Amino acid sequence: MIYFDNSATTQIEPSVLDTYMRTSQRIFGNPSSLHLVGGQAYRLLEQSRKQVASLLNVSVNEIFFTSGGTEGDNWVIKGTAIEKAPFGKEIILSAIEHPAVSESAKQLERLGFVVKFLPVDNRGFVKVEALKNLITSQTILVSVMAINNEIGTIQPIQAISEVLEAFPKIHFHVDAVQAIGKIPITSWLTPRVDFAVFSAHKFHGPKGVGIVYSKEGKKLAPLLNGGGQERGLRNGTENVPGIVATAKALRMLQEDQAKKNAHQRNIKQFLLDSLRKFEKVTVFSEACEQKYAPHILCFSLKGVRGEVLVHAFEKKEVFISTTSACSSKKGLTPGTLQAMAVSPSIATGAVRLSLCEKNTMVEAEQFMIIFQQLYQKFSKIN
Template sequence: MIYFDNSATTCPDEGVLTSFIEVNKRFFANPASIHLAGKQAETLLEKSREQILSILGAPDGDLVFTSGGTEANNLSVIGFARAFRSRGNHIITTEIEHPSVLNAMEYLETQGFVVDYLTVDEQGLISVEELKSKLRPETIVVSIMHVNNEIGTIQPIAECARIIKEHSRALFHSDTVQSFGKLPVSLKGDGPDAVTISAHKINGLKGSGILAFRRGIPPQALNFGGGQERGLRSGTVAVADAVALAKAMRISMVDEEQKEFRQWRNRLIDFIAPYDDVVILAPDQAAPHIVSIAFYRVKGEVAINFFQENGITVSTSSACSSKSTTAGHVIEAIGLAEKYKNGVIRISFGKNNIEQHVVEFEQVFARFMALLGRGND
């Protein structure tokens, strides 16, 4: 089976799995316990924290281990909004964020916060001018994703950070779940103030992630209990998850492999472009591992089933957030023509893919188009 759904989740790396099992076997003690075994677990936990912060270029930063990207996004959006409530109640985000940001925003609106949603163009790109015009003295949080999970658009995060810093006192959070390991992500000088990372998107394990942020600006905790993670996330910390995440992050640092993804993406785009009645959702500024396409009056599920029967796993554009088969909010936001809306599929590469997989995809794609009676002249 050829697996091309790496934006939904990736296959865990062998080394990551080994670390996870080893740590669970040998360092299973509670890191909050004061006996020797507890201290050893705590040492491992803190070493993982240090490694992650150093990868993010922020050795003096801070981070909270979470159950994944969803929890980290919730903690960031709601936790920072509550932490800075005395300064204002205005928040800015985009209309194409992951539901873990959008639904948190919706909740904040019920709590008296005012949220502005930046629009995107047909490539899924926000306008920095619009961002600038929306910033107000009472803006306390801005949350803008780095790479969109459905169509791969890269937002101009560094420019956003600069504008936000020049024109407001708002905290700038970026959901970097789809970009970490594919593009440089950092909490250094001109980057965002806080980033979300999820382990299972980078060949780590499901149920593990982080919210990392600059020191001295902690969010307000959303859960209550024993006060672990310096009071920011109560509950016994999963040391093996932390070690496994640090390992996944180390091995997924941007490397040569990314060049291959970019080549495969270009190759696929060139192959598909001549076909009639297919739209390639290929933003100019896009992550190397995501290609979404839309078929004219063919349901995405029909295409997915055809590929599945021919040994290739692809997904509808929003498969990582729900099983919904109707056009998602991103497809609506970019204004895709009605006749293409329900025919979107997403191909996303991961480290277990090889070029031959792309070749086989092309062959199956050609058969599918022939079946639909659509040519490529």
């Protein structure tokens, strides 16, 4: 089996799974309980929070645990809207955001908020200059992802931060789900970023655990009300075993990070060079280290829909995706390619390969052998 769909989810690290299981069995108390068993869970929860904060180089009071990236994005978008509605009802998103962000904004639109979209160029990079023209006195939030989940473009968070320095009251949210462990934290968690969102299952942690960085002094309304957990901002009993495992996965992620990323870039470069030799292939990702993530490669095969190619590879036990996994079953034109003004006939054929440090060059070579076979097959059909 060759698994090239790590942007959808990663395989949990065995030692992380072991930590999860041991914690589930031994530290099973509710961290909100007053008794000894609850106290053990609470201390472990806060120890994990401290470790995550240290790994991200932020204050321990700025870390909140959620159920994943989708909840985190929803919380920041809607929590900002609820908290800051008296001061304005305008929200600015990049045109290539993950549905967790864009669909949250659309829901707010139905409630009377104004949603503006920050355009991208034909390579998928946000046009920073356009932001200045979109901001008004009613703007309460700007949301731009750190790394695009479909084609892997690294967005200019530093340049956007510089623009927003003149507007300190506007919340700045970064979806960092694809960025953590792939590019330096300082390149997207700038001093101007107010909120950043992460998901554990994207970096060999358990599913059902997310992290929200919320800068001290910035207010968010809670979406979940209840027993006062997470300082009353994210209510609901914390998933202590999952959080402990997530802290371990994050620590392991950052070990030899440069070496891991270089390994992925080498594989990506080989795949890029190989795919470009085929006349009917259009490649949307590049190898440039400063502009593109090391792990995401998006391409299209002319005349073949993306889902057809995905299933053709599946029969060979090679697993890839049609761009965003969250939207793949809907059969929609990839939102990022649409925003880049890519022809629908080409965009509907787009597929995404996404790597992790566990993938090998041998797998990449085997992928290309299978691709050549499929290319010849589809060429005869077309």
